[in-house]
Ligand SMILES: Nc1ncnc2c1ncn2[C@@H]1O[C@H](COP(=O)(O)OP(=O)(O)OP(=O)(O)O)[C@@H](O)[C@H]1O
């Protein structure tokens with residue numbers, strides 16, 4: 004445990020710059036949106052105390068806004084506001100509205116009617132009643148609303164990193180996808196502390212007596228604006244092109260770190276979620292993105308992969324991996340699975356992925372069409388000489404491959420098939436395999452090397468020069484350690500890749516990552 | 527001073543105030559008396575336009591109040607609320623200074639006036655910077671009164687100003703109320719449902735029921751010349767006590783024996799009520815009190831029994847008239 008904390012501390016020290024920037028962005032995002040939410044919510048809350056018949060509608064709408072899942076809300080924002088700070092602020096603002104409007108409303112309607120009447124009776128006009136009586140007396144309740152909104156915003160602001168608005172979510176979600184606990188904690192602990200800190204400060208403000216609250220409330224806008232400005236301080240760099248990378252890509256040696264160390268690539272980079280990255284590239288919010296070379300969206304959004312001329316991305320050639328005892332039990336199996344070997348190129352796989360992910364065709368249909376076109380398809384024999392158990396991870400490409408294998412086994416052998424598709428990530432599906440829950444599934448050489456074998460950096464450097472050496476290495480090691488056999492590669496390489504819009508790449512004559520670097524360095 | 531004519535206010539189907547008319551003279555203390563829901567508060571609030579009447583007219587100093595902006599009107603009318611309505615977020619000083627601030631008085635003038643009122647209302651200066659919730663009910667009520675009086679309005683409206691107080695505190699404040707010089711020149715309309723209070727404080731009483739004024743007149747008038755059974759029944763329960771309060775020592779002067787022995791220094795003017803004389807016996811048990819007739823400066827020392835005998839002779843005489 005001690006040692007663990009040590010490493011977290013080291014990580015935070017080592018990443019202190021980034022941590023500082025992210026924390027400031029986080030505070031900034033929280034308070035810009037809070038500030039605007041107060042500007043909108045407070046008058047609206049006051050207004051509906053005057054027009055009670057509108058209160059139901061207004062509070063209803065604010066309530067519905069708050070039930071929209073955060074990711075979905077961020078998603079809705081992109082077509083309208085693009086990516087970056089704007090949509091994040093608007094989304095946060097929408098979440099913060101309800102507690103502010105509601106508490107303003109209940110705070111003001113809760114002011115003692117006799118006191119209000121006394122104010123009117125003494126000759127105050129309606130503005131004087133509002134500012135001298137209603138608002139000051141409702142202030143503790145309104146502050147409670149602002150406090151709730153602040154805590155919500157600190158939480159939701161972690162999701163801002165999905166749409167390239169920065170914040171501590173970069174570490175949190177980067178850490179989750181890299182399975183790096185220190186990175187997760189380096190984001191999560193400061194985020195939690197911010198929430199606790201602001202909650203505490205606002206609770207103190209709430210408990211001040213009326214005299215002091217007067218001063219504090221006057222001071223609040225200044226403080227809010229100052230905190231909001233934190234967001235803009237870090238983002239003062241310029242570059243001809245803007246890159247959007249996933250949090251995972253940001254933290255990997257075979258990702259952004261390699262781009263910096265091997266290529267010396269200096270590009271204005273924002274962190275963004277995979278789900279919106281491609282769309283943002285198409286809409287020219289981003290120029291360069293990280294992605295997978297066989298992703299269907301490559302085709303859907305008319306993007307082109309830049310050639311990795313210095314070979315920093317290890318090959319991710321796909322091949323079925325099978326338990327050796329299953330090969331013995333089903334003698335026909337190896338031959339049947341190898342029917343696909345070398346049949347699917349990168350562009351073919353991209354096309355197939357495009358059909359499932361974008362045209363929403365079923366993986367079965369796509370698999371069958373492909374097999375038919377390659378004249379590999381045979382009708383089912385309906386055999387019953389044992390059941391082969393197929394696994395797959397939880398994304399489209401794996402579903403398509405699993406379908407193809409199912410059809411091939413049913414058509415070429417007398418085995419029946421049980422499929423266990425959608426087994427989460429690598430760890431889950433591979434555990435299922437070593438625990439004899441499945442007989443085989445399609446895996447990638449790079450994943451085998453890095454995620455399963457956890458090869459040392461030296462080994463990685465030595466191997467990644469060529470496709471074959473990686474394949475041979477994992478094949479050898481898997482047989483030795485797990486009694487699992489890598490069959491022949493299917494042909495395509497689903498590796499990390501940098502991509503750009505086809506049109507822009509052509510105009511700028513950028514074909515390789517080195518071209519990109521040269522273009523960026525040109526004055 | 528205040529002239530109300532054919533005032534009507536309905537809430538939905540409730541006739542809260544149903545065509546009432548009355549006049550209040552300058553410096554007079556008019557009490558609106560009646561059961562709960564009889565329309566007293568509604569009447570009062572129409573006078574400073576917290577409620578706008580459906581029909582009828584109200585004139586103060588001959589000027590129709592509808593003609594002027596409500597805020598300006600209200601700053602010239604003091605208003606004391608039943609539950610005092612002090613601002614919980616204002617200190618005592620700030621509470622009292624609300625109207626002066628609205629009228630943009632300069633600081634020094636306001637401060638002097640606040641201090642003056644505190645003194646008159648027997649409140650310590652140390653209370654200036656405390657918040658109302660740190661004060662007793664009686665103190666809060668006095669601050670409420672100070673707040674209404676601060677800008678020296680000619681008219682004072684009071685809605686059950688002593689309603690929230692216990693009996694002992696209440697009668698003490700009644701005493702102060704009657705003695706306060708600030709109030710002597712003011713035209714006051716006070717709402718209460720407490721018959722005793724009405725009889726102690728009123729110059730005239732308007733007895734209301736179901737939105738109408740049943741009888742309007744001096745306490746004695748109501749007590750001895752009730753216009754109908756409603757008025758009679760309304761006062762019946764406390765009739766004797768009210769008589770003690772209404773009948774003055776001067777009224778029964780002729781029945782008080784002469785030539786008693788003066789054995790202490792007490793002195794009570796004949797303009798006081800019998801009630802007050804009875805209360806004096808609390809301090810001088812089994813002894814005499816000395817009644818002073820201001821007109822001829824004659825002093826008659828009397829005992830408790832002699833006082834009660836004179837009272838019943840007077841009553842007997844009254845009923846045979
Ligand atoms: N704002 C209102 N809306 C509806 N009805 C009202 C309103 N104000 C008063 N009323 C009704 O008008 C009638 C007279 O009310 P008002 O407050 O004048 O009585 P009150 O004599 O002051 O009674 P209390 O001694 O209980 O204070 C009551 O029946 C009351 O319910």
Ligand SMILES: [Mg+2]
Nearest residue numbers: 566567568685
């Ligand atoms: Mg009332």
